[in-house]
Each structure stands twice: as C-alpha cells, then as structure tokens.
Amino acid sequence: MLSEGSSFLKGVMIGSIFYALITVLGHIKIGHGNRMHHHEHHHLQAPNKEEILKISEDERMELSRSFRVYCIILVKPRDVSLWAAVKETWTKHCDKAEFFSSEDVKVFESINMETNDMWLMMKKAYKYAFDKYSDQYNWFFLARPTTFAIIENLKYFLLKKDPSQPFYIGHTIKSGDFEYVSVEGGIVLSVESLKRLNSLLNTSEKCPEQGGMIWKISEDKQLAVCLKYAGVFAENAEDAEGKDVFNTKSVGLFIKEAMTNHPDQVVEGCCSDMAVTFNGLTPNQMHVMMYGVYRLRGFGHTFNDALIFLPPNGSDND
Amino acid sequence: MASKSWLNILTFLCGSAIGFFFCSQLFSILLGEQGDTQPNILHNDPHARHSDDNGQNHPEGQMNFNADSSQHKDENTDIAENLYQKVKILCWVMTGPQNLEKKAKHVKATWAQRCNKVLFMSSEENKDFPTVGLKTKEGRDQLYWKTIKAFQYVHDHYLEDADWFMKADDDTYVILDNLRWLLSKYSPEKPIYFGRRFKPFVKQGYMSGGAGYVLSKEALKRFIDAFKTEKCTHSSSIEDLALGKCMEVMNVEAGDSRDTTGKETFHPFVPEHHLIKSYLPRTFWYWNYNYYPPVQGPGCCSDLAVSFHYVDSTTMYELEYLVYHLRAYGYLYRYQPALPENILKEVSQVNKNEDPKVKLGNP
Numbered sequence: 001m002l003s004e005g006s007s008f009l010k011g012v013m014i015g016s017i018f019y020a021l022i023t024v025l026g027h028i029k030i031g032h033g034n035r036m037h038h039h040e041h042h043h044l045q046a047p048n049k050e051e052i053l054k055i056s057e058d059e060r061m062e063l064s065r066s067f068r069v070y071c072i073i074l075v076k077p078r079d080v081s082l083w084a085a086v087k088e089t090w091t092k093h094c095d096k097a098e099f100f101s102s103e104d105v106k107v108f109e110s111i112n113m114e115t116n117d118m119w120l121m122m123k124k125a126y127k128y129a130f131d132k133y134s135d136q137y138n139w140f141f142l143a144r145p146t147t148f149a150i151i152e153n154l155k156y157f158l159l160k161k162d163p164s165q166p167f168y169i170g171h172t173i174k175s176g177d178f179e180y181v182s183v184e185g186g187i188v189l190s191v192e193s194l195k196r197l198n199s200l201l202n203t204s205e206k207c208p209e210q211g212g213m214i215w216k217i218s219e220d221k222q223l224a225v226c227l228k229y230a231g232v233f234a235e236n237a238e239d240a241e242g243k244d245v246f247n248t249k250s251v252g253l254f255i256k257e258a259m260t261n262h263p264d265q266v267v268e269g270c271c272s273d274m275a276v277t278f279n280g281l282t283p284n285q286m287h288v289m290m291y292g293v294y295r296l297r298g299f300g301h302t303f304n305d306a307l308i309f310l311p312p313n314g315s316d317n318d
Numbered sequence: 319m320a321s322k323s324w325l326n327i328l329t330f331l332c333g334s335a336i337g338f339f340f341c342s343q344l345f346s347i348l349l350g351e352q353g354d355t356q357p358n359i360l361h362n363d364p365h366a367r368h369s370d371d372n373g374q375n376h377p378e379g380q381m382n383f384n385a386d387s388s389q390h391k392d393e394n395t396d397i398a399e400n401l402y403q404k405v406k407i408l409c410w411v412m413t414g415p416q417n418l419e420k421k422a423k424h425v426k427a428t429w430a431q432r433c434n435k436v437l438f439m440s441s442e443e444n445k446d447f448p449t450v451g452l453k454t455k456e457g458r459d460q461l462y463w464k465t466i467k468a469f470q471y472v473h474d475h476y477l478e479d480a481d482w483f484m485k486a487d488d489d490t491y492v493i494l495d496n497l498r499w500l501l502s503k504y505s506p507e508k509p510i511y512f513g514r515r516f517k518p519f520v521k522q523g524y525m526s527g528g529a530g531y532v533l534s535k536e537a538l539k540r541f542i543d544a545f546k547t548e549k550c551t552h553s554s555s556i557e558d559l560a561l562g563k564c565m566e567v568m569n570v571e572a573g574d575s576r577d578t579t580g581k582e583t584f585h586p587f588v589p590e591h592h593l594i595k596s597y598l599p600r601t602f603w604y605w606n607y608n609y610y611p612p613v614q615g616p617g618c619c620s621d622l623a624v625s626f627h628y629v630d631s632t633t634m635y636e637l638e639y640l641v642y643h644l645r646a647y648g649y650l651y652r653y654q655p656a657l658p659e660n661i662l663k664e665v666s667q668v669n670k671n672e673d674p675k676v677k678l679g680n681p
Contacts, residue, residue: 007326011333018334019341064648093646156647251644255635266427266635273643287593292640294649295621296589298495300398307648317616318652 057308064307067155070137071097072125074118075145077105082145084108085283089290092312093151095137100125119208119219123201126189130198138163140194143186146279148289152309153276154188157237157245159306163190168227171246171277172236179234180224185246186277187220188237196230197223243272250280251289287317294318400661401498402434407532408480409433410468413488414440414456418447421488424634432494435479439468461527461557466545469533473542481506483538486530491629491637496622497532500575500583502658506535511565512573514584514625515609516558522572523609524562528627529584531558533570540568576610578655581620586627589637592618621653 055063071094075083083099087108091097100121101110111128113121122142129140139158143149161167171185181187189197200206207226224234237245247254251271258266271278281289294311295318311318409430413422422438426447430436441464443451452467454460465485472483482501486492504510511533513525525531533541544550544564554560565572575583586604591597595614598604605612612618626637656662 004325004329008329008333011330011335012337012340013333014330015334015337015339016341017337019338150644150646152646152649251636251639252632255632255639259632259635264427267638267643270635270639271644273645274647275644284590284594284597288590289640291589291593291616291619292637293644293646295651295653296619296623296641297621297645297651298398298493298641299499299622299655300395300401300495301642302394302397303645304392304394305648308650309646309648310650311652 060306061308064155064309067139067158068095068137069139069141069151069154070095070129070133071149071151072129072140072142073097073099073145074101074121074125074142075099075105075110076102076116079145080105080107081283082286085286086145086148089286089317090149090151092315092318093309094141096133100128119216119222122219122223123207126194126197127201130194134191134194134198138191140189140191141186142183142189143277144183144279146281147184147186147277148279148281148286149186149277150275150293152307153245153274155309156274156307157276158188161190164192165190166193166196166230166232167235168193168224168232169235169237169246171244171248172234175221178221178224180221181234181246182248183218183220183223184248184279185244186279187223188246193227193230193232196232197227200226200230203229237276239272239274241272245272245275246277247271247275248279250278250285252285253280290317397657397661398495398498400664401495401502402432404661405482405498405501406434406480407482407484407494407497407501408435408437408472408476409484409486409492409494410437410439410472411486411488411490412461412464412468413438413449415442415444416456417488418444418449421631422447422449424631425486425488425490428634428638429492429494433484435476437468437472437476438488439464439471459555462554462560463552465557465561466552469538469541470545473538477535477538481535482532483535484530484532485527486625487528487627489629490528490530490625490627491634492530492625493623493641496583496620497624499622499655499658500577500624501532502661504534504573508534509536509540509568509570510534510573511537511570512575512584514582514586515572515575516562516607517609518607519559520562520566520572522566524559524565524572526584526586526627527558527561529586530625530627531561531584537565537568537570540570541565544568574610575624577620577622577653579620579653580610581613581617582610583620583622583624585619585623585625588626588628588633589619589623621651622655 071091073083073086073091083105084107087099099108099110100113101108102113102116102121104110104112111125113124115121115124125142126140129137139154141149141151141154157169167188167190168181169188170181172179173182197207206229208222227233239245254270255266258270262269278289411422411425411430413425418438418440426436426438438447438449439452440449441452441454441456441460443449450468450471452464452471454464454467468485469483482497484492484497500512511525511531513531514529515523516526517523541550541561541564544567545552549567550564551560562572577583585592587598592614593616598614629637
C-alpha cells in the first residue's frame with residue numbers, strides 16, 4: 001500500500017516537472033525571437049481623408065484601383081455550406097479570391113493543399129500566392145469561411161500604407177509577451193511581408209513543419225513566430241475612436257454583449273462603422289450582411305468618399 | 319512480485335498523468351492567455367494617436383470625442399433633413415404594459431426617434447415611459463379596438479401636426495428616411511394608404527398589420543368618420559383585415575408601396591426570411607397572400623426597405639447598425655433612385671457641388 005502511494009506521488013511530481021520544463025522551453029523558444037526586435041505595442045489607425053478629398057474624381061478612381069487584394073480562403077470539406085455562402089457573397093469583392101482546401105471537394109473548385117494540418121495548409125497557400133501573384137497583387141488577405149469581410153473597408157483602411165513595407169495586420173491577441181493576428185478576424189499581409197515569409201518558409205527552425213512540440217500550436221500563432229524571424233510584427237487595426245476594425249465575433253454577439261454591458265448606448269458602443277471583418281456567422285447571416293452592407297440604407301444620407309468602388313459584374317446580391 | 323511492480327508502475331504513470339494535467343491547468347491560469355481584451359473605448363487614450371499621424375493635418379472636429387462624430391464626419395444628411403421637414407410622419411406603436419421593457423424600449427432607443435412625432439399606445443397609461451392609455455384590455459382579439467382608439471386619439475390630438483400617420487408594432491423596425499422617400503411623391507390630401515399589400519378577402523387588397531401601414535391625413539379623417547357614420551364595424555378580431563375592409567368602404571386607395579424596380583419595401587418578416595431562398599416553405603400562407611408576385615432571394619427586398627416585422631430586441635439594434643452605421647466605404651450603389659421633383663430643385667440650389675453619389679434622374 002505504502003509503496004503504491006509513494007510511487008503515485010513520485011509520478012505526480014515527475015509529471016508536473018516534466019510539464020513545467022516543456023512549457024518553459026517552449027516559451028524560451030518563442031521568446032527568443034522577441035528579444036531580438038523589441039518594439040512598442042502600437043495600433044494602426046484608419047487614415048484621415050482631408051488631403052485625399054482635394055484630388056479629382058478620376059484620380060480617386062485610379063487611387064482606388066491601386067489597391068489589389070488577393071483573398072486566400074482556407075477550407076475543409078466540413079465547411080461546405082459556409083464555403084458556398086462565402087463564394088456567393090463577400091469574396092466577389094476581392095480583386096481575386098481563391099479557395100485552398102485540405103482535399104478535393106466535388107462540389108466546388110479549389111486548390112488542393114493535400115493536407116489536413118492547418119499550419120501546413122496556410123504555409124502552402126502563402127507559398128502558392130507568392131509564387132504566382134506577388135507581382136499582380138499588393139495585399140494578401142487570408143480568412144476562414146466563418147469570416148465575413150468588407151474588402152472596400154479594408155482598402156480604405158490601407159489607404160496610406162505602403163505595401164512595400166512589412167505590414168501584418170488584423171485582430172491581435174497577446175499570449176504573454178507574444179502578439180499574433182487571430183486567423184478568425186482575418187489576416188492581412190503586405191506583399192513585402194509575403195516576400196519575407198516566403199524566404200523563411202523552408203527553414204524549419206524558424207517556420208516549423210507541423211504543429212508544436214508535443215501538442216499543436218494554432219496556425220495563426222505559428223505564422224506570427226515565423227514572421228517575427230523575418231522582422232514582421234503584428235499590429236492591431238483600429239478606427240479613429242479606437243474600435244477594432246477586424247472582429248472575431250459576429251454583429252449579433254456584439255449587440256448582445258452591448259445590451260448587457262451598456263444598454264443605453266448599444267449601437268454606439270458596438271462596433272466600428274468601418275468594420276472590415278466579423279466572424280462566427282452562419283451562411284444565412286452572410287447573405288443578410290451582404291444586403292445590409294451593400295444595399296440597405298436610409299435615403300438621403302450621402303457621403304463624400306475619397307475612394308470609389310464599383311459593384312462587381314454578374315452579381316445580384318450587392 | 320511481478321504483479322506488485324506492475325501496480326507500482328501503473329500508479330506512477332497515473333500520478334504523472336494527473337500531475338501533468340494539473341500543472342497545465344495551473345499554468346494556463348497563471349500565464350493567463352490575454353484573449354480578446356477589447357480595449358475600453360478610452361476617449362483620451364494616448365494610444366489613439368499613432369506616431370504615423372504626425373505628418374497629417376487633424377481637423378478640429380477630432381478633439382471632440384463624441385462617440386459618433388468622427389465616423390459620421392463626411393456624412394451629408396441635407397436631403398434626409400429636407401424630407402424630414404417636408405414629409406411629416408406621426409408614428410404610433412402598438413404595445414402593452416408587459417412589453418414596455420421587453421420590446422417597446424428598444425423601439426424607442428432606435429427608429430422611433432426619427433419620426434416627427436411618436437406615441438406608444440397601450441391599454442394603460444404610463445407616465446414614465448411614456449405611453450398613452452387607451453383604456454382597453456390587452457390581447458390579440460383587442461387589436462382592432464386598440465387600433466381604432468389609437469387612431470381616434472391621434473386624430474383628436476395631433477391631426478394638424480403631421481401629414482402621414484404610421485402604425486407599427488413593438489416588433490416592427492421602420493426606416494423612416496425610406497418611408498419619407500416613398501411618400502414624398504403623394505399628397506397627404508389624397509385618400510390613400512400604404513403597407514405590404516395582401517390580396518385575399520378585400521378586392522383592392524389590404525395591408526399587413528405587422529409590417530406596418532401608413533395613412534394619409536385624408537385617409538385618417540375618413541377612417542374616423544367611418545365610425546361616426548357607422549359605415550365600418552367596431553368589432554373584429556383581425557385588425558389589419560378589418561381596417562383594410564374599412565378603407566375600401568371609405569374609398570381610400572390601397573397604394574403600391576414597391577420601389578421603382580418593383581421590389582417590396584414593407585416586409586412581414588425579418589430580412590433573413592426574405593433573402594434566403596426556400597427559407598419560407600412553399601406551403602406557407604404567405605405565398606398565397608401577397609398581392610404582387612412574391613420574390614425570394616435578393617430580389618425580395620428594396621435597397622430602400624421601409625419595414626421589417628417579428629424583429630426581436632437584438633435584431634432591432636443590428637438593423638440600426640446595418641442601416642445607419644456600417645457601410646462599404648466608397649461603394650457606388652447599383653440602385654440610385656431619383657429624388658422627387660420638388661426636393662430636387664431645392665437641393666440643387668443649396669448644393670452647388672456635384673456629388674457623384676447622388677445620381678439624379680436614374681430610375
């Protein structure tokens with residue numbers, strides 16, 4: 001009896017020590033990159049339009065066309081209904097949108113990454129995008145099919161940002177000392193960041209092959225680790241009032257929370273007017289968002305915008 | 319002896335597994351994954367000024383940290399304001415004592431503010447909300463009686479304060495700006511009323527109660543007159559049908575509320591139910607009731623929709639956000655309807671600048 005008890009206790013101790021050791025090692029490995037490039041956590045602001053408004057309509061159209069956004073959507077067979085919704089809705093507003101799947105799915109066209117591992121899918125998709133499109137597009141937006149994105153608002157947000165600089169933007173999450181862009185809110189990379197990422201993709205100490213050491217680290221964290229080695233840092237995107245512009249929740253969830261937390265200012269405190277993404281939508285909700293964003297409005301409210309975007313050809317829900 | 323050492327190994331492994339698990343929980347609590355800590359909107363947060371902004375000219379308006387001002391800085395509401403003055407709408411909302419906190423409150427917090435005048439009609443008076451007490455009972459069978467009394471009240475107290483009189487439920491969301499655009503083409507002296515037109519039972523059709531309906535001043539006068547002269551009956555358990563029958567008797571025209579492309583503007587359900595093909599089953603009553611050919615999918619609903627019904631409290635705020643806040647920057651809407659003639663003249667005199675968004679005269 002006594003010997004069993006003591007071996008049990010020994011087991012508990014060894015188990016805890018083992019875990020602690022692994023965690024510490026893991027953090028050192030991630031933290032190491034941190035120390036190399038110490039920088040202040042900062043927020044990226046949506047631009048101010050005053051100067052842009054002084055230019056002519058033709059120049060505005062040309063400026064609007066200078067943003068070329070390539071959309072990467074990572075899908076798996078179980079995402080089929082969301083995939084359909086995303087295909088029929090917001091992705092039509094990307095300059096180009098392609099679907100990268102874990103395997104071939106009969107109903108939809110996609111680029112087969114031939115793997116079930118999300119991090120591997122992501123790496124391969126970015127490599128594909130770089131190899132094929134780095135000279136045709138200047139911004140690369142990656143999302144899951146649970147996300148709804150408003151590409152026009154993304155372009156507006158990117159207005160004064162030079163794509164030859166290393167931008168890595170979205171809804172950021174801090175994990176201890178380490179900051180990464182959550183894939184649920186969508187990930188934006190400038191072409192420069194993509195270039196730098198691509199040069200490291202085959203270096204396995206910097207961009208690990210698959211998952212983590214014992215258990216898997218999510219693919220968005222992996223991406224951040226990799227980008228850090230390339231001197232690219234995550235930045236949280238906010239509007240002029242400090243509201244997040246990339247969101248990992250749906251409008252409905254924000255409203256519900258606002259009704260509890262500040263019931264007198266539900267809509268005012270909810271979300272940015274210039275929101276780029278929402279996440280966690282059902283396929284039906286995507287269609288409603290399409291109507292709500294691109295069509296439904298109050299008559300007699302006009303805007304003098306610095307950019308001009310035309311509706312896409314052959315579409316009837318916007 | 320062998321079995322004893324096996325037991326030891328087993329307990330050792332059990333122990334290490336438990337130790338492992340326990341430690342992982344401890345670590346995750348201690349290290350605390352800082353998840354989506356949405357920053358509290360600290361208006362004086364120094365982080366709100368990023369070093370990138372240094373080169374730019376900040377307009378004066380930005381020092382005023384009023385929640386909405388900077389988002390709506392480039393919004394021009396001249397036309398909407400002009401219509402607010404030209405097309406005066408009194409809204410009355412059908413509610414009851416048990417629904418003030420659950421439903422009517424959210425109507426009050428959202429679209430009701432855009433009416434020229436709004437009244438909440440209940441069986442009992444409530445000075446705080448405030449509601450008008452109609453001195454009736456509550457219940458579905460009382461709806462028509464409440465409607466008659468409500469219109470009576472409006473007629474007796476506010477007839478000259480508005481041109482049009484809109485009835486809505488406490489689960490209806492109304493977009494007043496679009497209602498004004500619709501009504502701007504008609505004279506309030508014309509005996510006419512608008513809503514989602516249904517075809518059964520009444521030759522000229524009648525308007526769905528839930529989707530809301532709006533009477534011209536003349537229509538209201540005739541409705542009230544109908545009871546004085548006993549041309550219409552007081553008793554009915556189907557409010558919208560009874561009102562529709564009365565309108566026909568009093569020669570008030572059932573108007574066509576569709577937009578210039580033929581899309582419906584008043585909706586008896588929430589957007590999702592209309593926009594999603596086959597959401598409403600083929601056998602549903604709705605398909606046989608609609609006066610005009612019903613459409614599912616994107617053609618269901620006008621860009622300038624006037625109302626939605628069966629809107630719960632969350633959806634009230636969501637619609638408010640989608641209509642008046644969230645938009646696609648710089649997007650040139652496909653549907654660019656014309657301004658009514660008289661408004662056109664006034665507005666082009668005031669605004670010398672050509673606004674590319676306001677495409678005039680494009681049906």
